[in-house]
Amino acid sequence: MLLEVRDLHVEFRTRDGIARAVNGVSYGVDAGETLAVLGESGSGKSVTAQAIMGILDMPPGRITGGEILFRGQDLLRFKEEERRKVRGAEMAMIFQDALSSLNPVLSVGDQLGEMFVVHRGMSRKDARTKAVELMDRVRIPGARERVKDYPHQFSGGMRQRIMIAMAMALEPALIIADEPTTALDVTVQAQVMDLLAELQREFHMGLILITHDLGVVADVADRIAVMYAGRIVESAPVHDIYKAPAHPYTRGLLDSIPRLDQKGQELYAIKGLPPNLMHIPPGCAFNPRCPMAQDMCRTDVPPLYAVTGTDAVTEVDESPGNRTSACHFWRECLHG
């Protein structure tokens, strides 16, 4: 396993109390594999990613438990300086809004070249040549001329390509893309996603794709991990989850996708709001919004159940590759 997150806990200490943003997340991604992490705003998907990258703002953030194993080594035990060398070279991140993620006062060539200057100790001139190559690689037309341009002179799609180029520059083993297409036009979204998927295949990288867009996920992901209130509620290979979700929250998300045959009808929405992370409901965090909730859901925190075709009941902790659901009634959900 290239990256394995085990039972990660992150909390934020604020003036109003402690917000438990991540409560025991475990997931893993292999080289060449794409894991989609799905969830609403505030479900902890971005915080988990920031913890993996080591760019969480601490304070107010605090990692209170768990391990982040990268090639078998626990990153949380690394010194900051060692960690910094991993960032960018071994693992890189792509952000949602490319315009605000690029420095407005540096030309894109300088910013791309910086990767080589920082990590490879290249001269500015060589780094510039590399920057042009990278821009060509992500198919930015006229790279040689445009390398001196500033971020605001590019369109949204082109800017996101530049971000991808920066992340890919040193051919890292792992890329985390935090909603890479959310800020883009629908037409451009597909191109950027295809480019990302293509580069991932070519370099055989592990990709963690954080998104709330199920349409994007279906195209590129191998596995899906659905997060709710800082926990993974369901984890499964992508086609299993689309065929039959094993958690009512996943079912709700799938039902919320607008479909062409529904034209004219009211769109489905999961009722209620995501929980306040300072007061996560007891029992299953989803119970106040769950159409299937029973009494035990309000008291007992559901463990991760292994979802199997048979009715055999086994509790698993974390064994990636399997299908898991954190719902007491996953079987009813699967068949209903």
Added chain:
Amino acid sequence: MPEPTPEHHLPGAGRTPEEGAIADTGMGGAMDLATAEGETLEKTPGGPQGTGPSEKARSLWSDAWRDLRRNPVFIISGLVILFLVFISLWPGSITWLSPLKCDLAKAQEGSQPGHPFGFDGQGCDVYTRVVYGARTSVTVGVLATLGVALLGSVLGGLAGFFGGAGDSILSRITDIFFAIPVVLGGLVLLSVVTSNTVWPVIGFMVLLGWPQISRIARGSVITVKQNDFVQAARALGASHSRLLLRHIAPNAVAPVIVVATIALGTFISLEATLSYLGVGLKPPTVSWGIDISAASPYIRNAPHALLWPSGALALTVLAFIMLGDAVRDALDPKLR
């Protein structure tokens, strides 16, 4: 126009038929259609934002410079300041007398050939003294501003970047300095100094002036630090010093420049004030403040001896404040 590689037009490539079918239930189908069109749309040379050949790559600074060149306030104040700097460097180019060569017999005499501004109470040529006074004022103003800007932005920038206890301590120290009345502080501190050079005055100005710049630099760094591009640079492995110097400083320096330019004017007037009160510069240093002070007892008999240095002082201070305004408008159009 570089052609996109053929495989890019096949978003389904590398996917199993089953996955493709799943995609079509979501948004995948619509996005696949969009790929081919959208790609060609974006391939227009120069990008959709249309940077024509006449429009060269523009940074914040070249933008600001373009604004400044068209601003009459900047042109006028700039010319005045250039002239001041010129006569500070080469006062002999427009005067032929020594400011210290005085003839008591001509005391308080008015304008006459060769002595356009007349004579002061000691029989010194007012024109020559006004010209040489510029050197003192500009020296004090520039050095004090440089010292203040350097000390203030380094301390404030570090405090804003690292935060924590150091930041809190620095903020309280700046509060203490803000509570010191400048003129009273000058009277107390400088009255014990016997040196005849400009250094004690400059040192005093730096001591009292840095908290203002420090506050502005701190606030500016904190604002810039929250930008996504800083987070992105961190995620790609930039070190603290690189983040601060290359990503934050260039984006945070504009308010410091504006305030420092305006402060330059106020330092010049502060020097005159302190010299007038007898605690600033001391004869034989030639200073407008000293001359104003010396001429004030004879204001009824020889008003010219007071008015010329006062006018020069007012014009100089005004020029720097106008310059500061123009620079602020150019660097931050939102403030206008």
